[in-house]
Amino acid sequence: MMVEVRVVGSSMYKIDRHYNLGLRDLAVAVVQELKSKLKEFVKPDVVLVANAYGEAVNHQLVLAGKLATYLGLTSTALRVEAGDGSGGSAIFTAYSLLKAGIAKTALILGVEKLSDYPSKYLNEALSYNLDEEYSYQSGLVPHVYAALLMKAYMKKYNVDYSYFANWSIAMHSNAVENPYAYLRFPANMNAIISSQVIAEPLRLFDIGARGDGAAAVYLATDEISSKISDEYSKIEYVTGSSSDIDFVPGLPAVRSIGLEAKDLLKQAELAEIHDSYSIMAALQLEELGLAEYGKSLKSLDSLIPINYSGGLKARGYPGGATGVYQLAEVHQQLVGEFKGKRVSGAERGFVLSTDDLSRSAYLVYVRR
Template sequence: MNIRVAGTGHTPFGTSKKEIGELMLEAVEEALSQANAKADDVDTIFIANFSSSFAGQSHLPALLASKLKTNAEIVRVESACASGGLAVKEAVVALSSGLYKTALVVGVEKMNASTISEVTGILASAASPDEIIHGATFPSLYALIARQHFAKYGTTEEHLAMVSAKNHQNARKNILAQFKKDIKVEDVLKSKMVASPLKLLDCSPITDGAAAVFLCNQEVADKFTSKEYPSVDIIGIGHSSDSISLLDRKDLTVMPAVVKAALKAYAMGSISPQQIDVAELHDCFTIAEIVEMEDLGLCNKGQATAMITEGKTAIDGMLPINPSGGLKAKGHPVGATGVSQVVEITKQLQGRCGERQVRKAETGLCCNVGGSGATAVVTILKRGMER
């Protein structure tokens, strides 16, 4: 089933003056040019975008068609913060069906056109109606998870701060990242409380940006793969859904959708968690990185904090996590995030990450999560033969 990642594109993440169509085009053009492909070479396109309310622009498929001057089949995919990963999965399914040979995936969000309270409200609309009516915000939902993790496994605010500081330090080595500030553990602990026990520097920011990948099946893979870099294939992808409400989750410290999506992805790729060399996890809030490490089987339940404390998840550690800076510091343009993760892991496996390059990375994993864990997509990529 292996699907080739023939090209990647990624705009700078942060505050952009570009409108949403221009952001998509920038990422798409980079991805296509890397694969020496033209718009006409694209059979189908999947756009990941969470909410048209941020930028006041709907009908993104038609907008992209006009920018790209194409009549290709274009579909918009939405599943909150997991929209990007889901769009990649839909593209993989389409290519596997045999109906298409090539597929373009572009994730985009332009959030800075709205005020902070508007953004908070739009994001909160991805929670359950019961949670929304009680005044829930996403920081507060992840705070409920964090407080349970504290009670059950002895996790502390310092552990959360270590995740944030690590990801901020990684982002300093990523030219496309939103934040390059020298954030230390004590800065995180001193930052303003947003939803106790989560502080401002435990939360991912509001970001504009787009990311794109050009995928193709093995039949045309060699035609489009750049000769400069080792080839990278998607070897496994898993997707799972769960109840939208935390109320229905027996154990708040586990995201069953992540567990199930990971098992599917590992099975498809005939691979075990121990074989993962580098991972991009969905650290929308610092606690999420900890929970996902455990749910993906990268460590036992309750053991993530020990790995973090021992520096094992740093770029030079045994299992680097979020070398890009993660959602926390690279930025989190909601619809783009899942695609951006695939871009980062592809570049890591190709050895194109410069200062933040992880050594001996052959197999990498992306975990993209929507809502408070109700949607999860896990993607596993592997480096092919050197040519």
């Protein structure tokens, strides 16, 4: 008989500059909240920690085992790392373990701290996302790739900078209603187009807001889920793809997922995508087939609800924990628990979790 993998509970911690909290504090807080929402907290067979920058900014290894111990769990613990797509890769792994019968329950814990260091130090860590031999050594930062993709897009589709500002406006508007969001204020066109230039034409408002955060999602098989919670959504499909970006511009890894899951994506009623930069939002929406090439950000109102959390832009960007937030948000929307802007009556949604430049991409498709 086919095993059904269910999301039986989720919790999030507000993204912010939590100078007084470490990885351990954030993890304990979010898991305690999760426990309080479940009928019974069954000790998970496996704990999967989604964290990207633990070595670089927190000087930590064996993070999963340590966090499990701090949480009073003796479960098998693994950290799954795929840069900012760590969340998606941890979900992919948890789903696979449950499907394979190796585990019946999994706690996926996303946790990251990005606000301790000023930009120039954090940019060093973020540059570990680039290839080691040339891009990293020559001093590049991921921002310049986003800026170059943006310029290529502007040329190809003949759009100006205000096109990208549409994304920031929409995300800030969504985040106002999300109690877990970092930047809960509206943004207007003037503020955006006059914000600090990071790498021309990329401005501050085009970049995900780095912060500290933690989110937890509990997965269980259909065999055991009713013991833990009566409310659940089920993970119907997961897939992933890897490929370098191209300056056409395009994201072949996301395109590949879009083609593979075309029929499912057509039926989706909401989504959380990885808008590390506003250009990435545009390219992801188009490569997934949700919007027409060159028109995504001026047709946001006609698409399915995207990033009602506020996205990385305004909910905030907690590094490798992002994908876990995204799954918690989609799950909470489907079961009617989400505390921010709601999509009422939705039955199908998905998460697109990727690294900062969408070279490693993961799709998690969830159904009520």
